[in-house]
Amino acid sequence: MAPEDPRTAANDVWLPIPPDEVGGLPDCFRYVHWDAGPEFPADPARCAFYVVPYMKGAEASVRPLPEMTGLRAVQTLTAGIEHMLPALPHMPPGTQLCNARGLHDASTAELALTLTLAALRGIPDFVRSQDEERWATGFRPALADKTVLIVGYGSIGSAIEDRLTPFECARVARIARTARETVRGPVLPLAELPAVLPEADVVIIATPLTDTTRGLVGSDFLARMKDGALLVNVARGAVVDTKALLAELESGRLCAALDVTDPEPLPAGHPLWHAPGVLITPHVGGPSSAFLPRAKRLMRDQLSRFATGEPLRNVVATAG
Known part of the structure; x- marks a missing residue:
């Protein structure tokens, strides 16, 4: 008898949320709950x-x-x-890797706006003053x-710009890997960064971490930002050169609001913790009350597609 093909035999779905809490899942799979515990809950070879x-x-x-071995x-x-x-x-070979595009748009954009407003309006200073029972206006x-x-x-x-719209900004400029037109105006290519940076009062980093964007916000990038400008990073810590940013913060020329850092988690004693003009949150752009309902919808949709043989959404790479 020919050996069983593991990819044909595999019918398990591993979920980080208990299946009964997700609900509405196709009944043609066996669901296994695993959230990175020390023991595997089932034979990994049976996972599709x-x-x-x-x-x-x-x-x-x-x-x-x-x-x-049966993964698809x-x-x-x-x-x-x-x-x-x-x-x-x-x-x-042939396994499709899908990301969660759209899942964190609302939550991350909300935090980007929160960090921007908090840093500009000096909320961290007010909190410190409150702790000291000191009325520090200005x-x-x-x-x-x-x-x-x-x-x-x-x-x-795009979701960040949605939330900026009511705040009467003088202008919102957009940079991406490639140029294109949107209903709100042009998206400029990365090559235009040097020309646009000196005009910005607030620079919000929302780019994925790739070989192109790793260290993108380095000494040259920061030097082109205007005096007193605010850098907001809700992307990945490694997009920003921490040493170069520290130099600008310590000089007092720039301010920053960071949800992500490099290294991350930021270790105790790191100079970034106490650099002047910096607000740090511990990578909380995604984890909010908005996460769970959107994650469940994503899993239900993708598994329904997987069950019926429809193309999966958000395929970013295929094993080969």
């Missing part, structure tokens, strides 16, 4: 569709992949997939009448 645990780290996320699809719950790309050679910059540059104009960048 793997939904990667959310924010559990790259090491935990890729751990079962070498044993998932991997679904992340993050927009960025840089933590999964190195594992692509460990996936069976004039602060407003977002109104400012020029904002969004670097990385995918679905998150």
Whole structure:
């Protein structure tokens, strides 16, 4: 008898959320709950569709992949997939890697606006004053009448502009990998960055981490920003050169609001913690009350497509 083809035999779906909490899933699969615990809940070789645990780290996320010999699809719950790309050679040929484009748009855009407003209006200083029972009033910059540059104009960048619209910005400029037109105006290519940067009062980084964008916000980028400008990073920490940013912060020329850092998590004692003019949040752009309902909808949609043989959404790479 010929040996059983593991890709044909595999019928398990690994989910980081208990299947009964997701609801509405196709009944043609066996569902297994695994959220990066030390023990695998089932034979990984029987897994056909793997939904990667959310924010559990790259090491935990890729751990079962070498044993998932029947795998056909991997679904992340993050927009960025840089933590999964190195594992692509460990996936069976033809396995599709899908990201979560659209899942975090609302939450991340909301935080980008929150960081921008909080940094401009000096909210961290007011919180410190409150702790000291000190009434420290004064004039602060407003977002109104400012020029904002969004670097990385995918679905998150577009959602950020949606939320900027009511704030009476003087102008919103958009930069992405390639030029295109949108209903709100032109998206300029990366080559135009040097010309646009000096005009921006606020620069919001929302680009994915790729070989092109790693270290994009370095000393040359920062030097072109105008005095007193605010850098907001809701992308990935490694898009920004931390040493170059520290030099600008310590000089007092620029301010920053960072949801992501390099290194991350930012270790105790790192100079970025206490650099002047910086507001830091611990990579919380995605994890909010908006996450769970959108993650469940994504899983239901993708697994329904997988069950019926329809093309999956958001395929970013295929193992070969």
